[in-house]
Amino acid sequence: MIAELGHFSLVMALMMALLQAVFPLWGAQRRLSAWMAVAVPAGRAQFLFLLVSIVCLGISFVNNDFSIEYVAKSSNSSLPLYYRIAAVWGAHEGSMLLWAFTLGLWTCAVSIFSRSLNEEMLARVLGVMALVSIGIELFILFTSNPFDRLVPSPVDGNDMNPLLQDFGMTIHPPMLYMGYVGLSVAFSFAIAALLGGSLDSAWARWSRPWTLVAWVFLTCGITLGSWWAYYELGWGGWWFWDPVENASFMPWLVATALLHSLAVTEKRGAFKAWTVLLALFAFSLSLLGTFLVRSGVLTSVHAFAADPSRGLFILIFLALVVGGSLLLYALRAPMVKDNARYALVSRENLLLLNNILLVTASASILLGTLYPLVLDALGLGKISVGSPYFTTVFVPVMGPIFLLAGIAPMFGWRQAEPGRIFKRARWVFLASFGLGVSLVALSWNPADFKSMAGLSMAFWLASSALLSLYSRVSLRANPLDGLRSQSPSIYGMTLAHLGAAAFLVGAVMSNQYSVEKIVRLAPGETTELGGYRFKFEGVKEVAGPNYRAKEGSFQVFEGEQAVAELKPQKRVYKVQRNTMTEAAIDPGLLRDLYVALGESMEGGAWSVRVYVKPFIRWIWLGGLLMMAGGLCSAADRRYRLQARQAEFADGGLAGAKAG
Amino acid sequence: MRFVIPLIIFLTMVIFLGIGLKLDPREVPSPLIGKPAPAFELPQLADAGKRFGKDNLKGQVSLLNVWASWCVSCRQEHPLLVELAQKNIVPIYGLDYKDSREDGMAWLSRLGNPYVLSAFDADGKVGIDWGVYGVPETFVIDQQGVIRHKHTGPITEEAWQKTLLPLILKLQKEGSAA
Numbered sequence: 001m002i003a004e005l006g007h008f009s010l011v012m013a014l015m016m017a018l019l020q021a022v023f024p025l026w027g028a029q030r031r032l033s034a035w036m037a038v039a040v041p042a043g044r045a046q047f048l049f050l051l052v053s054i055v056c057l058g059i060s061f062v063n064n065d066f067s068i069e070y071v072a073k074s075s076n077s078s079l080p081l082y083y084r085i086a087a088v089w090g091a092h093e094g095s096m097l098l099w100a101f102t103l104g105l106w107t108c109a110v111s112i113f114s115r116s117l118n119e120e121m122l123a124r125v126l127g128v129m130a131l132v133s134i135g136i137e138l139f140i141l142f143t144s145n146p147f148d149r150l151v152p153s154p155v156d157g158n159d160m161n162p163l164l165q166d167f168g169m170t171i172h173p174p175m176l177y178m179g180y181v182g183l184s185v186a187f188s189f190a191i192a193a194l195l196g197g198s199l200d201s202a203w204a205r206w207s208r209p210w211t212l213v214a215w216v217f218l219t220c221g222i223t224l225g226s227w228w229a230y231y232e233l234g235w236g237g238w239w240f241w242d243p244v245e246n247a248s249f250m251p252w253l254v255a256t257a258l259l260h261s262l263a264v265t266e267k268r269g270a271f272k273a274w275t276v277l278l279a280l281f282a283f284s285l286s287l288l289g290t291f292l293v294r295s296g297v298l299t300s301v302h303a304f305a306a307d308p309s310r311g312l313f314i315l316i317f318l319a320l321v322v323g324g325s326l327l328l329y330a331l332r333a334p335m336v337k338d339n340a341r342y343a344l345v346s347r348e349n350l351l352l353l354n355n356i357l358l359v360t361a362s363a364s365i366l367l368g369t370l371y372p373l374v375l376d377a378l379g380l381g382k383i384s385v386g387s388p389y390f391t392t393v394f395v396p397v398m399g400p401i402f403l404l405a406g407i408a409p410m411f412g413w414r415q416a417e418p419g420r421i422f423k424r425a426r427w428v429f430l431a432s433f434g435l436g437v438s439l440v441a442l443s444w445n446p447a448d449f450k451s452m453a454g455l456s457m458a459f460w461l462a463s464s465a466l467l468s469l470y471s472r473v474s475l476r477a478n479p480l481d482g483l484r485s486q487s488p489s490i491y492g493m494t495l496a497h498l499g500a501a502a503f504l505v506g507a508v509m510s511n512q513y514s515v516e517k518i519v520r521l522a523p524g525e526t527t528e529l530g531g532y533r534f535k536f537e538g539v540k541e542v543a544g545p546n547y548r549a550k551e552g553s554f555q556v557f558e559g560e561q562a563v564a565e566l567k568p569q570k571r572v573y574k575v576q577r578n579t580m581t582e583a584a585i586d587p588g589l590l591r592d593l594y595v596a597l598g599e600s601m602e603g604g605a606w607s608v609r610v611y612v613k614p615f616i617r618w619i620w621l622g623g624l625l626m627m628a629g630g631l632c633s634a635a636d637r638r639y640r641l642q643a644r645q646a647e648f649a650d651g652g653l654a655g656a657k658a659g
Numbered sequence: 660m661r662f663v664i665p666l667i668i669f670l671t672m673v674i675f676l677g678i679g680l681k682l683d684p685r686e687v688p689s690p691l692i693g694k695p696a697p698a699f700e701l702p703q704l705a706d707a708g709k710r711f712g713k714d715n716l717k718g719q720v721s722l723l724n725v726w727a728s729w730c731v732s733c734r735q736e737h738p739l740l741v742e743l744a745q746k747n748i749v750p751i752y753g754l755d756y757k758d759s760r761e762d763g764m765a766w767l768s769r770l771g772n773p774y775v776l777s778a779f780d781a782d783g784k785v786g787i788d789w790g791v792y793g794v795p796e797t798f799v800i801d802q803q804g805v806i807r808h809k810h811t812g813p814i815t816e817e818a819w820q821k822t823l824l825p826l827i828l829k830l831q832k833e834g835s836a837a
Contacts, residue, residue, distance in 0.1 A: 277665060284669075291676070312677075319673045326666040333662045370675065377678035 003068050006056025007147040009049045010097075013104070014137040016046035020107075021130035024123035028196070036123035040111045043126050046133065047104035054101045057146055058088050067153035070094060070146040076159035076575050078546040086170035087160045092310075093146035095173055099290070100136045102174070102181040103129065110185060110210075117206065124192035125185075132184055135317045143310045159546065159575035168228035176221030176248055180286040182214025183255060187283035190276045191325055194332045199276060204266035207279065209634045211262060215255045216630035222248050223623030230616070231585055238510070238619055241390040246369045247289030250362045254282040257358035260351050268413055270340035270348055273333045274355070280329060284322040285362070291318050292369070343415040350408040357401045364393040402457045402504065405497055406464035410471065428467050432459035444513060454508030462501035465494045489633040496629030503622025509615035516612075518598065522605040530612030532593060533557040534566075539597075539606065547571040549582070552597050552606065556586065566595045592616050690790070691806045696723075696798070697788040704755050704763050704777040711752075711778040716800050720830045722751045722823075723798040724774070725786060727758045728766035730794040736813035737770050743819070744773035749827050753777030756786045756794055799826055802834040 020042035027035025057070075061084045066072040074091040075084050089098040107129050114122055140146070163169070189207045193199045225245065230238040239245065258278040265275045291314040342348040368389050410421045436456025440448055472490065473482035515530045523538035537553040549571040556564040564586035571580045583596040591614045598607035691697070700712040716723070724740065726733040744751055753774035755763040760779060767777070780786055789798070790809075799808040808826055810818060 273662070280665075315673065315676055318676075322669055323666065323673070326669055330663040330666050370672070373679040374675050377675050 002056050002059050002063075003065065003147040003149065006053045006060070007145065009053040009056065010100075010137065010141060010145075010147070013046050013049035013053060013100070014134065014141065016042050016049060017130045017133040017137060020046055021127050021134060024130075025127035028120045028123045028127070031120070033119060036119050039123045039126035039130075043107045043111045043130070046130070047108040050097075050101045050104040054088065054097055057094060057097060058085055061085060061087050064157070066155070066157050067149055067151075068146075069148045069150040072150055072154050072157045074158065074160050076157040076546060078574070079157075079160055079165075080545050083160055083165050083170065086164075089173045090160050090164050093140070093144040095177075096136065096140050096144050097146050098173065099177055099181060100133065100140060102177045103133050103136065103184060105178075106182055106185055107133070110188075114206070120196055121189075121192055121198070121203075121206075124195055125188045128188035128191045129184060132188075132321065135321065139310075139313050139317065143313050156575075159573065162547070162571070162573045162580045163232060165546075165573075166228065166232050168224050169232070172221055172224040172228060175217055175224055179214050179216075179218025179221050179255075180248070180251065180289065182210065182217055183251060183279075183283040183286050185210040185214065186258065186279040187325070190279035191328065194276065194328050197332065197335070199272045199336050201266050201269050204262050204272075204275065208259070208262045208266060209636075211255065211258055211279075211282075212630050212634040215252070215259060216627045216634070218248070218252050218255060219623055219627050219630065222252055223620050223627075226623075227620050231583055238616065241368075241387045243369050244293050246365050247285075247292050250365050250369075251282050251285040251289060253358050253362040253365070254278060254285055257355045257362075258282050260358075261355050264348055264351050268340045268342070268348060270338050270342065271352065271355075272338055273336045274352075276333065276336075277329060278355070278359075280322070280325050281359075284318075284325070285366075287314075287318050287321060291315060342413070345411070345416050345418050347408060347411040347413050347416065350404060350411055354401060354404050354408065357397055357404070361394060361397045361401075364397070365390065368393070399453070399457065402461050402500065405500060406461045409465070409468040409493065409497075424471065425464060425467065428463045429460060432456055432463050435459050448512060451508055451512045454504055454512075458501040458504040458508070461504070462498055465497040465501070469494045488636045492629040492631070492633030492636070494629070495632055496626045499622045499625025499627075499629060501622070502618045502625055506615050506618030506620075506622060510613050510619065514611060514613040514616070517610050519608055519610065520601060520605050521608050522603060527608075527610060529610050530591075531558065532563070532612060534593075534595065534608075534610055536606070536608065538604065539600075542569070544571065546575065547573045547580075550597070550600070552584075552595070552608070554584070554595050556593055564593055566593065568595045568597045570597045570600075587617055589617060590614060692809060694806060696800055696804050696806050697785075699778075699785040699788060701754075701778040701780055701785055704753070704760065704767075704779040707760070707779070711776060713804060716752070717804040718802055720749055720802060720827055720834060721800050722749055722827075723754055723789075723800060724751055725754045725756050725789070725791050725794055725796045725798075726777075727756045727794050728762040729758065732813045733795045734770070736795050737773070739814055739816065739819065740773040741771040748824070749831075750775045754785065754789075755779050756791060757781070757783040797823075799823065799830070801830045 020039055023035045023042070024039035027033070027038070060068050060071050061075055062081065064071070064075065064077045064084075066075075070091065070093045071087075074094070075087045079087065087094070089095040107126060110125060110129070111122075114125070117125070186207045189203060189210070193203045222245075225248065226238045229240065229245075258275065261271050261275040261278055264271050291311070340348070407421070407425065410416075410425060411418075433456040436454075436459050437452045440446075440451045440455055444451065469486070469490065472486060473479060476482035476485060517527065517529050519527045521527060521536040523536055526533050526535045528534075533556070535555040535557065537555060539550050539552045542549050542551045549569040551567050551569045554566040554568070555562055556566060566584035566586060568584035569582040571582060573580065581596050583594055585595075586593040591612055594611040594613060596609045598609055600606050696713055696716060698713045700710055703709045703711050726736075740751060743749075751774055753776070755777045757780070759781075763777070763779065767774075778785070783791075795813055797810040797814055798806050799810075801807050807830060808823070810823065814823065
């Protein structure tokens with residue numbers, strides 16, 4: 001019964017989405033208030049039906065209803081309760097339902113927080129979001145219905161993929177989807193503005209907080225995914241340039257560009273056409289990511305269900321959404337006039353440069369991700385593009401971005417005086433590079449230019465972010481006053497740039513100075529690595545709820561002092577019979593100690609992988625700082641105040657027109 | 660004009676993605692195709708005392724299906740294999756890959772045994788020689804013991820009708836002509 005209720009709710013949600021698309025979009029074209037007014041209630045009703053639907057699926061998982069094919073495929077009665085709930089999005093069908101639900105959630109949020117929008121704009125935004133909803137709900141109903149029954153129903157389920165049985169992985173998909181789908185809001189605002197011909201700074205002001213929040217979620221999802229890969233896959237790596245990872249990274253890069261470009265459009269009224277295009281790209285890349293992951297055109301370590309009929313559906317959907325929006329852009333964008341004037345050396349142009357670099361980075365990742373596919377399509381053979389390509393193209397583009405991010409906030413809008421800025425920043429610049437070079441030379445390796453460049457860049461970015469905050473604050477006589485008078489978006493920017501610097505430190509240091517060793521250890525033996533001594537105490541059997549494990553025990557000493565006890569496991573999951581390696585990690589701000597069990601050998605000995613990874617935690621710390629920065633900016637009260645003022649202005653205009 | 664460029668680029672991409680959909684990324688060409696099957700000699704699954712080797716494959720067109728009791732896709736493929744075995748078109752040999760003897764036997768008795776016999780490759784060494792990198796995989800071997808085709812992943816009805824069956828019939832005809 002519950003499954004049928006869920007299925008029915010999903011169909012109802014589709015009906016609501018149809019209402020939410022047809023009436024408001026047509027109404028906005030014809031200026032029919034009553035038709036446009038359908039958007040808000042239909043959007044909320046659609047969300048409620050999606051909520052019922054996903055809750056029904058959740059209940060089926062909790063109750064172990066294995067007569068539902070999807071539940072039988074991805075859960076098991078011995079799976080702990082929280083994983084059974086997370087199993088809702090543990091495989092293809094459910095994760096598409098989560099996608100649709102997330103879109104419903106954003107729709108509902110827009111309907112609540114956009115009271116300041118004029119009715120035409122709101123109707124168009126919700127209408128465009130509904131078009132996307134219709135596509136995704138049709139996709140679920142026709143190709144991947146999670147409520148399909150299985151006859152005869154099995155006694156027990158096939159269990160969740162053991163790789164996904166992990167805390168990080170249970171919240172990673174919802175976060176990532178909140179980010180992916182959240183970009184649909186900026187997309188819908190852009191389409192609505194193109195349809196209505198009202199590409200102005202009010203449009204940018206409305207889009208900005210939504211884009212910020214979506215970006216924060218996307219950052220969170222990517223950070224979690226990388227953290228998960230690090231401790232769960234057991235190779236000690238944190239980023240693999242896997243097509244599925246790239247699928248989330250490309251929209252992130254474009255969304256980052258979009259955030260910066262929106263700032264220019266809002267503050268200066270420049271780059272309008274470009275900003276719209278970025279908003280279209282960001283969501284298009286999210287959709288493309290969904291296509292790549294779900295259609296199986298690319299193989300990946302994530303290896304999700306691949307089904308060509310699903311792929312074709314998503315491809316048609318992608319072609320309609322992206323093709324349609326780019327066609328609209330081609331028709332409408334030539335009419336957009338940029339009325340802002342600015343000098344060659346100005347913050348506008350530096351941000352444009354930042355945009356170009358970020359988009360280039362994203363495009364080169366897209367190229368690397370699709371290149372094998374294109375070669376294959378042309379019959380030129382099968383190749384795979386791996387991290388050598390990506391590091392070669394990505395690093396040279398990111399270097400200038402970090403340099404720019406340091407200097408750009410000191411430049412004024414419209415026109416800047418590079419001489420003065422140079423004078424103010426040069427000591428900080430020289431000090432950063434001096435510190436970076438000498439630190440690496442003295443503590444590690446005097447010939448390691450990569451680390452020197454990386455660290456110097458990170459120091460430069462961090463110190464210049466603080467310097468630019470200081471120069472704003474020092475305009476007031478009283479420093480406390482100065483601190484208080486800064487808007488949250490200034491703090492947001494500073495935090496996010498500090499986050500980028502922290503990330504860079506983590507990436508460079510862990511890349512250059514990680515040490516690893518694969519050794520054979522019998523109980524009682526020790527091995528030395530990176531100044532630490534690892535003592536293997538033996539292996540014992542432990543039992544988990546749905547697995548058996550061999551658990552090793554290691555004492556780690558630094559000198560004579562015990563610093564950590566590590567217990568890595570080798571698990572065998574009962575149902576799927578997969579063997580999983582659970583690494584044990586002793587985290588630290590300056591270094592991680594990482595031990596994973598390999599194969600068991602004769603005489604109670606084991607092959608053991610030991611890593612010491614300096615500063616690796618800074619990678620995710622950087623992600624956290626960026627998220628904090630994004631939230632800080634999104635909380636800026638000016639968006640709400642100005643939005644309200646905009647409402648008065650629009651009201652006045654509409655009144656004047658009516659009069 | 661410059662505003663149309665994004666649309667053109669995108670449409671080009673869609674064409675390639677569309678072609679990409681028809682291709683199977685798992686279809687990596689096997690270097691073994693057209694070469695004699697790698698030599699092997701393994702105990703049988705049902706009876707550790709009896710052996711099974713490369714020479715047993717000669718003299719007839721046969722399928723070698725690599726499977727394991729821990730493999731989820733094998734379970735999906737299994738009913739089709741059982742059905743094919745009943746039709747008696749071609750003998751199907753099994754290679755039980757990185758499995759335990761009890762699990763393998765229990766699996767066959769529960770789901771039915773489509774195999775003439777299964778070789779038991781406990782440590783997966785023979786699988787390495789055959790270039791197995793994902794289970795299930797199915798090899799088509801001709802009368803001379805030469806590998807003529809490799810199918811990666813579960814055999815689908817479509818793959819059977821379009822690729823495997825025509826090839827097997829052709830090879831059987833070739834063999835009887837010679």
